[in-house]
């Protein structure tokens with residue numbers, strides 16, 4: 001990038017932001033300050049004008065309770081940007097909100113490193129870049145979430161020895177293997193926390209004729225959900241509306257039932273990790289056997305998941321110190337090392353070209 005003296009000036013009055021643009025939650029990490037914003041990636045929209053009425057926590061409060069003319073949506077459902085304009089509005093709002101906490105009177109001109117799902121297309125990557133620039137960023141670096149998650153989890157991805165991260169978010173589960181600052185391989189499926197919530201909703205409806213909302217299902221998952229038998233199984237009272245009478249009803253459900261309800265989705269995650277290990281070069285597998293595999297994203301907190309994965313894939317799987325903030329922390333670390341970031345982006349670019357270009361090119 002050409003030298004621009006104005007950028008030096010902006011640098012004095014602007015924050016550098018690391019942003020985890022997740023399908024479930026968006027986090028903003030300010031360089032030197034830490035995470036200043038952590039809100040659900042929800043936007044409430046006026047159906048008539050199509051304009052956002054509320055963003056973040058306020059919008060999420062409206063879910064399932066909105067009157068007819070307001071709809072609450074998640075613009076990044078399933079790990080892809082399903083609504084670009086709304087994503088742009090959300091990003092703009094979060095950047096300005098984080099910035100105004102420090103420099104209330106100045107227009108934000110931050111440098112931004114933003115984590116995006118690794119399955120996004122080139123067009124979507126560009127869209128995130130454009131959204132950051134139109135929100136005032138003077139430089140923007142969209143980076144695949146697993147790379148940021150690995151750095152946030154403290155994995156030595158710039159070193160020769162290999163490492164692996166499993167990032168289970170709301171929309172996607174992504175597995176990536178690194179060595180020498182490059183991505184050796186990455187895989188993702190659209191099965192993650194949201195899918196587990198849906199499994200629970202479906203199970204409760206089928207077995208108990210009880211309709212429950214997404215938020216209740218998520219609470220059940222967090223409180224009694226598990227991927228491995230618990231030392232002491234639990235019971236939770238679940239409230240909803242009876243399919244038969246249409247009236248409010250509650251049932252007591254056990255953690256054994258919920259584990260069963262989520263079993264096939266959890267197996268898909270296990271299979272993804274197995275498939276990734278299967279394709280990992282033997283030398284790198286040897287490294288993984290030594291240092292284990294890191295688990296990040298909110299899904300890492302599912303009880304017994306690390307244990308289940310460790311047993312099934314025969315490699316120690318450990319939960320990152322703060323799995324929900326790993327991507328935002330990784331983006332923050334990359335902000336402090338923009339040269340490292342550029343090297344990683346170049347390597348990702350090269351590996352993408354390798355995949356796209358026919359052999360011999």
Ligand SMILES: Nc1ncnc2c1ncn2[C@@H]1O[C@H](COP(=O)(O)OP(=O)(O)OP(=O)(O)O)[C@@H](O)[C@H]1O
Pocket residue numbers: 020021022023024025026079117145168169170171172173192193194218221222225296297298299300301302303323324
């Ligand atoms: N204690 C917990 N047990 C199980 N799941 C949890 C727990 N805490 C959070 N989650 C789940 O983690 C998911 C959100 O994780 P995270 O914030 O990492 O997603 P995201 O980064 O926004 O999504 P993505 O990476 O797919 O874009 C939600 O599905 C949430 O229900």
Ligand SMILES: [Mg+2]
Pocket residue numbers: 022023145167168169170297327
């Ligand atoms: Mg994520």
